Amino acid sequence: MSRVLTGIQSTGRPHLGNILGAIIPAIELSKNKKNESLFFIADLHSFTTVRNPIDLQENTYATAAAWLAFGFDTKNNLFYKQSDVPQVCELTWYLNCFTPYPMLTNAHSFKDKSNNLSSVNSGLFTYPVLMAADILLYDSEIVPVGKDQLQHLEITRDIAGSFNHQFPNSFVLPQSKIDKKVMIVPGTDGQKMSKSYNNIIDVFLNDKLLRKQIMSIQTDSLSLESKKDANTCNVYKIYQLLSSEEDALTLYSKYAQGNFGYGHAKQELFELICSKFSKERERFNYLMDNKEIIDKELSLGAKKAKEIANKVLKRVRTNIGYV
Numbered sequence: 001m002s003r004v005l006t007g008i009q010s011t012g013r014p015h016l017g018n019i020l021g022a023i024i025p026a027i028e029l030s031k032n033k034k035n036e037s038l039f040f041i042a043d044l045h046s047f048t049t050v051r052n053p054i055d056l057q058e059n060t061y062a063t064a065a066a067w068l069a070f071g072f073d074t075k076n077n078l079f080y081k082q083s084d085v086p087q088v089c090e091l092t093w094y095l096n097c098f099t100p101y102p103m104l105t106n107a108h109s110f111k112d113k114s115n116n117l118s119s120v121n122s123g124l125f126t127y128p129v130l131m132a133a134d135i136l137l138y139d140s141e142i143v144p145v146g147k148d149q150l151q152h153l154e155i156t157r158d159i160a161g162s163f164n165h166q167f168p169n170s171f172v173l174p175q176s177k178i179d180k181k182v183m184i185v186p187g188t189d190g191q192k193m194s195k196s197y198n199n200i201i202d203v204f205l206n207d208k209l210l211r212k213q214i215m216s217i218q219t220d221s222l223s224l225e226s227k228k229d230a231n232t233c234n235v236y237k238i239y240q241l242l243s244s245e246e247d248a249l250t251l252y253s254k255y256a257q258g259n260f261g262y263g264h265a266k267q268e269l270f271e272l273i274c275s276k277f278s279k280e281r282e283r284f285n286y287l288m289d290n291k292e293i294i295d296k297e298l299s300l301g302a303k304k305a306k307e308i309a310n311k312v313l314k315r316v317r318t319n320i321g322y323v
Helices: 016-030 053-069 087-096 101-105 114-119 127-136 147-166 207-215 234-242 245-257 262-276 278-289 291-320
Strands: 002-009 035-042 078-081 142-144 175-177
Touching (some): 002 127, 016 053, 016 142, 016 234, 035 291, 053 278, 053 291, 078 291, 087 127, 087 147, 087 291, 101 127, 147 175, 207 262, 234 262, 245 262, 278 291
Parallel strands (some): 002 035, 002 142, 035 078
């Protein structure tokens, strides 16, 4: 059995890009009986940028509700909130003492913001070390990552390897799992969908607001009568990721025939999203209205996570001379 670990930040409500690129693939991976999956909400990481207590709490609930709404099995796997397992902070300190300064200055999480150093707090600077602690604290063996996070996993392996060299058998060295077929979901402006670009589609919004977001997708200015190339249209690119091959071909032909406007295409995308995610949207809203259910799930998961964390931390403390 392999232990698989996945974390997702709670910097906002999960959007369509998160759902297709992370949530659904991770849940599918967790269904493998040969795996033990640990999914956590990285709310400590989120605190580097989200400082409003109400926003942080609501984002955490929304992130948890999304995973639960899409069917993550909490009975056979672990689902917890990062901040509910404070052992990760102690381990972060030990790992910090083995992390070279140049390694952190070369990390993407820092370099992307290094042109404005006044906005870089030390939490953001040591982000990769906390991520390493997230992984190593649970003897994680497999960590699914996107290409943008691969460097941070390599940093984790480097830190753990250095630590193990001086204190043998302290950590399991995790392996990355990169899904080459992972979906890159375009946002309403054609860029990769991201909260930082403000170009998301939030499938959990009510119908009116969801439709408004979809209608804001940028398109060219061709007239209703003109024949159009579906392959260059942001609406079609998103539709194709969600629909069956047959439905995608049908919509493609409508573009090519003409007398089919972008407003019509956006309406079809709206109807598809409402239909495809109807149960998940209903479940999400139910959970957000009954947050005690989320609290119970996260509490049970944290209890199980602490059991693993305490064993690993005791081993590390013994190795370095604190026990």
